[in-house]
Amino acid sequence: xxxxxxxxQVPDSAQIRVHPVTNTIMRxxxxxxxxxxxxxxxxxxxxxxxxxxxxxTVVTMGPPMAEAALRKCLSYGADDAILVSDRAxxxxxxxxxxxALATTIKKIMGxxxxxxxxTGKQTIDGDTAQVGPGIAKRLDYQLLTYVSKIVDLDLEKxxxxxxxxxEGGVQLLKTATPCLITMLEGTNEMRFGDLDDLFRAxxxxxxxxxxxxxxxxxxxxxxxxxxPTVVSKVFAPRPRSQRAEMVETVDxxxxxxxxxxxxxxxxxxxxxxKEIAKRAG
Amino acid sequence: xAEKFDVIVVGAGMAGxxxxxTLAKGGLKVLQIERGETPGSKNVQGxxxxxxxxxxxxxxxxxxxxxxxxxxEQRVWILDDNSYVGTNYRxxxxxxxxxxxxxxxxxxFDQWFSKKAxxxxxxxxxETTVTELLLDGKKVVGVMTxxxxxxxxxxxxxxxxxxxxxxxxxxGFHPEIKPKDVALAVKEIHFLxxxxxxxxxxxxxxxxxxxxxxxxxxxxMMGTAFLYTNKESITLGIGCMxxxxxxQKTTPYELLDKxxxxxxxxxxxxxxxxxxxxxxxxxxxxYNAVPQVYGDGWLIAGDAGMFVNGIHREGSNLAMTTGMLAxxxxxxxxxxxxxxxxxxxSKYKAKLDDSFVMKDLKKYRRMPDIFHKNNQFFTTYPTLLxxxxxxxxxxxxxDKKTKEKEIKKSFIASRSVFGLIGDAFKFWRAME
Numbered sequence: 001x002x003x004x005x006x007x008x009q010v011p012d013s014a015q016i017r018v019h020p021v022t023n024t025i026m027r028x029x030x031x032x033x034x035x036x037x038x039x040x041x042x043x044x045x046x047x048x049x050x051x052x053x054x055x056x057t058v059v060t061m062g063p064p065m066a067e068a069a070l071r072k073c074l075s076y077g078a079d080d081a082i083l084v085s086d087r088a089x090x091x092x093x094x095x096x097x098x099x100a101l102a103t104t105i106k107k108i109m110g111x112x113x114x115x116x117x118x119t120g121k122q123t124i125d126g127d128t129a130q131v132g133p134g135i136a137k138r139l140d141y142q143l144l145t146y147v148s149k150i151v152d153l154d155l156e157k158x159x160x161x162x163x164x165x166x167e168g169g170v171q172l173l174k175t176a177t178p179c180l181i182t183m184l185e186g187t188n189e190m191r192f193g194d195l196d197d198l199f200r201a202x203x204x205x206x207x208x209x210x211x212x213x214x215x216x217x218x219x220x221x222x223x224x225x226x227x228p229t230v231v232s233k234v235f236a237p238r239p240r241s242q243r244a245e246m247v248e249t250v251d252x253x254x255x256x257x258x259x260x261x262x263x264x265x266x267x268x269x270x271x272x273x274k275e276i277a278k279r280a281g
Numbered sequence: 282x283a284e285k286f287d288v289i290v291v292g293a294g295m296a297g298x299x300x301x302x303t304l305a306k307g308g309l310k311v312l313q314i315e316r317g318e319t320p321g322s323k324n325v326q327g328x329x330x331x332x333x334x335x336x337x338x339x340x341x342x343x344x345x346x347x348x349x350x351x352x353x354e355q356r357v358w359i360l361d362d363n364s365y366v367g368t369n370y371r372x373x374x375x376x377x378x379x380x381x382x383x384x385x386x387x388x389x390f391d392q393w394f395s396k397k398a399x400x401x402x403x404x405x406x407x408e409t410t411v412t413e414l415l416l417d418g419k420k421v422v423g424v425m426t427x428x429x430x431x432x433x434x435x436x437x438x439x440x441x442x443x444x445x446x447x448x449x450x451x452x453g454f455h456p457e458i459k460p461k462d463v464a465l466a467v468k469e470i471h472f473l474x475x476x477x478x479x480x481x482x483x484x485x486x487x488x489x490x491x492x493x494x495x496x497x498x499x500x501x502m503m504g505t506a507f508l509y510t511n512k513e514s515i516t517l518g519i520g521c522m523x524x525x526x527x528x529q530k531t532t533p534y535e536l537l538d539k540x541x542x543x544x545x546x547x548x549x550x551x552x553x554x555x556x557x558x559x560x561x562x563x564x565x566x567x568y569n570a571v572p573q574v575y576g577d578g579w580l581i582a583g584d585a586g587m588f589v590n591g592i593h594r595e596g597s598n599l600a601m602t603t604g605m606l607a608x609x610x611x612x613x614x615x616x617x618x619x620x621x622x623x624x625x626x627s628k629y630k631a632k633l634d635d636s637f638v639m640k641d642l643k644k645y646r647r648m649p650d651i652f653h654k655n656n657q658f659f660t661t662y663p664t665l666l667x668x669x670x671x672x673x674x675x676x677x678x679x680d681k682k683t684k685e686k687e688i689k690k691s692f693i694a695s696r697s698v699f700g701l702i703g704d705a706f707k708f709w710r711a712m713e
Contacts, residue, residue, distance in 0.1 A: 192427075193428070194428060195406075195409070195428040195431055198409065202404055202405065
């Protein structure tokens with residue numbers, strides 16, 4: 001049983017500021033964290049390893065500083081970590097990134113067959129949710145997005161059954177492995193790693209693969225050249241004017257309150273008043 | 282966990298990092314354990330870095346340490362409710378490298394410092410809390426952590442776990458700290474464009490200003506306030522003795538809010554975006570509060586040992602120095618093939634006594650007590666001083682001699698002649 005978990009190191013978006021004049025994101029001093037959605041993917045892979053044994057390999061594409069994110073994954077219990085890092089990757093959009101990661105995973109498969117690939121449902125910086133599906137497509141794997149639960153995994157039959165959140169309900173899906181799963185948030189809770197894992201993570205000789213090592217021959221497919229996406233404009237949406245108004249009436253009698261409230265609503269939405277009056281006959 | 286270390290350092294603050302670095306450089310097998318997510322993530326300081334202490338540990342720290350601004354000007358303000366009387370000292374001598382003092386952001390600096398320790402061979406693990414010390418009789422033989430498989434053994438443990446050293450208290454090495462021996466300080470970081478800061482404080486790129494303040498802003502409590510310029514932010518804060526907060530039923534954030542509205546301070550931070558709020562206990566018990574700092578297999582360094590000079594606002598340099606001295610003691614013993622027993626570790630105490638750390642603490646040993654009992658230094662005098670300054674400066678047709686008499690009268694009315702002489706004597710005793 002071999003799972004590959006793709007993670008990304010992202011700026012902690014809770015601490016990001018947007019420059020008031022240029023509208024660019026100010027990243028200085030903002031701590032880098034593991035994309036929180038990816039942690040659900042990693043934990044799910046670790047849980048399968050607890051049940052079935054095997055290996056969990058974590059992969060990320062990013063600058064050298066992403067090493068910290070990988071070490072953290074190792075401290076949670078991942079067995080191996082690969083940092084795919086090369087200046088040639090700079091400027092990659094989701095098309096180029098999924099190409100680079102899919103190629104990297106093919107390379108990993110050369111050493112050890114892969115049963116499952118995990119990603120988070122999306123990243124908190126790009127929010128596209130495209131890289132996971134992109135990897136699945138390129139590897140010609142079945143794709144299971146927004147998975148909330150792994151119900152069953154049959155390694156002999158090579159079948160997996162999952163629950164997937166869909167609009168209006170939960171789908172129960174069964175498919176063949178190997179496949180790619182994007183995990184939904186809140187589905188599990190990241191473990192507190194053992195001391196042994198912590199020590200191993202601190203001392204681990206991390207693999208850093210450049211473009212060639214990752215098996216990417218065609219440089220046209222990655223970086224800016226491989227990225228058709230163009231950012232034409234960045235803007236901060238104008239904040240909606242939201243001012244809460246406290247409505248009070250004598251004794252706060254519910255009926256009075258309702259009448260006062262409706263009167264306030266109708267002054268802003270006269271059509272609504274007519275509509276309700278019409279229906280009431 | 283079967284692995285054994287020469288030394289375990291608990292904490293990755295100034296003392297812990299100094300100790301881990303010195304130990305690893307000295308060839309010992311070191312494990313450093315930090316409870317925060319990263320080294321520095323839980324550490325709070327003003328913060329000013331004194332070059333001397335770090336230079337003794339990492340001479341070329343200026344090459345890559347994250348430093349904000351070197352300080353070229355020191356202002357000391359005595360505040361009453363709407364004025365300040367103060368002195369400024371600014372010198373080009375402070376503007377020539379190697380610089381003497383810097384403002385720093387601890388979250389950045391501590392990560393750098395810890396990285397330096399790792400580079401020379403220390404092993405650092407974070408997000409791990411040491412829950413207690415492992416004892417064999419009276420000898421410390423390791424630590425217990427909150428992780429699975431959490432026992433780790435070592436020949437010695439350096440406790441650099443901060444002011445509230447739970448470990449030392451739990452092990453009975455020193456008593457619970459008393460509210461009269463700690464200050465509670467709060468601070469905020471306000472972001473402002475670099476150019477705004479430089480214009481407001483009349484400084485160039487990389488140059489910085491410190492304002493130390495005391496007076497009625499502490500509402501009669503024993504305490505001081507500060508304002509430091511960073512590269513793109515201003516740090517300001519205020520701290521008073523915990524026992525005073527308790528007595529007065531004032532909250533620290535109320536004081537800080539009042540401070541931010543003070544007419545002398547408000548314009549300096551106007552338009553800033555508050556990004557960080559932190560609170561911290563500062564050990565200010567001084568010389569008399571320093572506990573036993575060594576024993577069989579253990580040493581205490583930094584805030585955990587109450588090594589803070591409250592009068593001169595020095596703490597991190599004492600932390601680094603004590604961390605370094607504790608480590609040097611262990612390195613020397615190891616090299617001499619001696620065990621880390623209490624009699625052998627007494628060398629640490631001798632090193633401390635011989636350094637500026639204990640000498641300075643001893644010099645001001647009476648200070649906490651005198652200020653505790655005489656709150657006029659924080660209430661009456663600032664107001665009198667401000668009035669006196671105004672009387673002299675305001676031109677209103679009154680002759681100077683009459684004005685001088687008025688000032689004299691106001692001092693005597695508030696404190697009586699004996700009171701004034703007594704206060705002067707107390708102040709001198711405290712400083713002596």
